[in-house]
Amino acid sequence: MxxxxxxxxxxxxxxxxxxxxxxxxxxxxxxxxxxxxxxxxxxxxxxxxxxxxxxxxxxxxxxxxxxxxxxxxxxxxxxxxxxxxxxVLPPGFPEYLGYEEKANHIRVFSTNLISGLFQTEAYATKIISTTMGSATGKLVTERMERKSIFEREDPPHTFLILDESVIRRKVGGKEVMHDQLAYLLEVGRRERSQLQIVPYDAGYHAGLTGSFILLSFEDGPEIAYTESSGEGTLLKQRDRVALQAVTWDLVQGHTLSAEESLAMIQDAMERL
The missing domain is CATH 1.10.260.40 (lambda repressor-like DNA-binding domains)
Known part of the structure; x- marks a missing residue:
């Protein structure tokens, strides 16, 4: 090594x-x-x-x-x-996971790859194996276990925005990407979930600076987690979290409707 x-x-x-x-x-x-x-x-x-x-x-x-x-x-x-x-986990991420389990509203914007919470096992394996070697199996298992929050009696409300490049990029080959897109369709049709896409023709938008997540709770202030170039930051300061919330609103202003977004994912599947 x-x-x-x-x-x-x-x-x-x-x-x-x-x-x-x-x-x-x-x-x-x-x-x-x-x-x-x-x-x-x-x-x-x-x-x-x-x-x-x-x-x-x-x-x-x-x-x-x-x-x-x-x-x-x-x-x-x-x-x-x-x-x-x-x-080798991004700074702040282990602490972030503790908050994710308690959140009742989760807003996720992904600009390059599908966020871990919404990845299939094969998609996650492809990404993690490029850098983690023998630790891949353990990390993939832990990533899949995060999805248990959606199986609670009172699962969090989830809002997922993807840049169009995320669904067009073939990660792991045709079969892996087909199954991943199918899973996104499932996510977008959940009762407490909304999925939207920022299309290519939106041009430049505020979210292109990096992916981020906003967590809200029944009790306590919002927090944010940002990632760029493999580096992560957990944000708790009110002004910085508020700035991420503004970025979310700006990005959402460029999205397709939920119905149009699911249709675009279906189109991406058919073009594989």
Missing amino acids: PARSEPYDGPAIVTFAKELEWRRKQAGLSKKDLAEKLGFADSYVGQVELCKNLPSEEFANALDTFFQVDGLFYRLWERINETRHLS
Whole structure:
């Protein structure tokens, strides 16, 4: 796995790195010395210590054998493998999920990809697998479990706006996209759901700066979550949330009606 420009910050990853550095220094070894003894590149040892690369199972076992620490590094490696996905989730997203479960109104605008709450398993797998490797299965399962909020006795009212590019972009091939569009039709026909599309011919609109979500609650102020270029931000400040609400209104002013939007999705399915 190539080194990252930014370090991983997961607790297990950081613990592995610090334990490695401490034991290497206690043994009076440089990174190059240790690498030569274990049969790894010294650059790899340095990357792991700086949390810019994830340790492999082979590396963990080699460290346990060399330092004779009764499986310590292997256990840390297992923990990394279980939790590594948490270190690459956008900032604020884990906290956002806690709010999503409690919301009674959810407004979602998606400008590039269908938002996770409305993805099919195959669509989600295609997106997540491009970056998450072995953690894909766990992340997809967690994403699908989020949909349980729609199975409550009192499910949230949901308003979903998609830029037309979202339904025209073939993600995962014809079959995956066909099933995803069919699911969107189902979402748009739910009793407490409304789906609308901003067509291409709307030209520039306020939502093109990035996707966002607005959550409302029976008790408590609204919050917002924004995403752009893979980075996320949870917004609680009243003025910033209000600005996202204004953006929502501006975007909605460019949408087709619910009926026209569902017809466009049907058309996109037929053109696959």
